[in-house]
């Protein structure tokens with residue numbers, strides 16, 4: 001079945017039932033060490049996870065690691081250009097849950113991302129990236145403890161589908177000609193616009209199915225959070241890209257108010273209900289004026305549309321959500337992408353789950369990780385209906401590779417997410433305690449050490465792993 005790898009002789013497969021993992025006591029878990037600093041981070045991660053499982057379950061549970069290959073080390077073993085061998089894909093498919101270090105993607109040419117390929121091959125449509133603060137972590141931000149968000153990033157489409165044509169290529173030129181001469185003139189709203197003849201062209205597909213299955217998962221997660229964190233913010237640049245980013249927002253609201261009607265309230269609905277609660281005699285038009293500050297300068301059609309929105313809201317959900325009941329529901333709101341980048345800094349405690357498209361989520365997860373200590377503190381998970389691959393937010397950080405200095409925190413915390421996904425909460429809690437206490441005692445790698453005041457002597461990557469284990473208690 002496998003060409004160059006052999007599964008462990010002990011252990012059993014994780015299977016999936018209705019999208020949930022069914023985990024044996026001794027699961028076989030494939031791992032990819034990763035390029036660049038993977039060589040430093042992976043051994044540290046494996047050591048910490050094994051120690052936590054051993055301590056939590058006293059031998060009753062154990063992970064059998066199965067080394068599989070991707071990236072540069074796959075080419076070393078399988079031959080030139082064998083970046084993602086079939087063996088690796090077969091193993092991940094067979095064992096269902098895997099964890100990986102970062103993989104290199106060249107800029108401007110060469111292979112397309114292996115990380116993205118894995119997400120697409122296994123339809124891991126949800127990328128979950130929590131950003132929370134561990135006490136004592138130095139941060140350039142004044143109040144990093146106020147940020148506690150989970151980014152739910154659509155993981156399979158958007159520009160990451162990678163459908164683009166190089167400037168000057170034969171098909172690229174044909175496409176531009178077709179757009180300029182046929183499709184744009186046939187679309188009145190585009191007027192006389194023309195694409196420059198020397199442009200590269202990329203396609204940005206955002207589907208209703210992809211958007212809604214992502215938002216569905218985000219809302220289901222919100223339902224499990226404490227009441228004060230039950231909020232899902234749809235992040236988009238829908239003012240500029242109306243039929244992709246704007247549609248993501250609309251499909252998100254549509255899903256929330258159809259599939260989760262009783263559990264959710266949208267921000268605009270909450271204003272309409274709140275206005276009526278404060279003044280039972282408020283007319284529909286007065287209410288409409290209060291939810292839309294520019295109401296008086298709108299066209300009659302637009303005004304009528306907003307009045308209708310108020311009427312429909314009150315008719316359909318006053319009974320179930322009115323008289324303050326909406327305050328117990330999951331709040332679904334939306335924010336424009338550029339605005340959310342400043343809001344997570346200026347009003348971090350106003351956000352909880354941020355549901356995004358692929359590119360926005362990629363940017364936002366690095367930015368949010370920076371607030372809570374940097375890319376060494378940014379874990380992640382790629383989750384589908386029958387497979388999950390855990391990986392950090394950061395990349396290969398090549399300038400630090402092989403120096404035993406990089407922060408393994410993000411991959412270790414990705415391992416924590418994996419343990420939680422498996423239902424091994426006791427082991428996950430031990431790692432979180434160990435990591436938190438190591439940081440609180442200023443036992444940190446270079447990235448955090450340089451931010452501390454006064455600066456502390458950094459631990460090596462491997463020493464940080466040992467410090468985490470010592471702090472299990």
Ligand SMILES: NC(=O)C1=CN([C@@H]2O[C@H](COP(=O)(O)OP(=O)(O)OC[C@H]3O[C@@H](n4cnc5c(N)ncnc54)[C@H](OP(=O)(O)O)[C@@H]3O)[C@@H](O)[C@H]2O)C=CC1
Pocket residue numbers: 101102103104105106115374375376377391392393394395396397398399406407408409410447
């Ligand atoms: N999922 C994946 O596998 C990903 C892969 N990549 C790929 O990785 C390669 C390198 O990308 P690049 O843009 O340099 O981004 P990286 O995330 O690899 O690194 C950028 C910088 O972030 C800091 N950093 C990253 N990881 C850590 C860590 N564990 N601990 C502490 N600091 C960290 C370092 O900053 P400093 O030097 O200032 O300390 C580093 O130089 C590219 O080929 C890219 O495509 C990128 C993102 C995700």
Ligand SMILES: O=C(O)CCC(=O)C(=O)O
Pocket residue numbers: 103104105113114115116362393395
């Ligand atoms: O695959 C890559 O090289 C980059 C991906 C990335 O930045 C991410 O998923 O956060």
Ligand SMILES: [Mg+2]
Pocket residue numbers: 362363366393
């Ligand atoms: Mg990224």
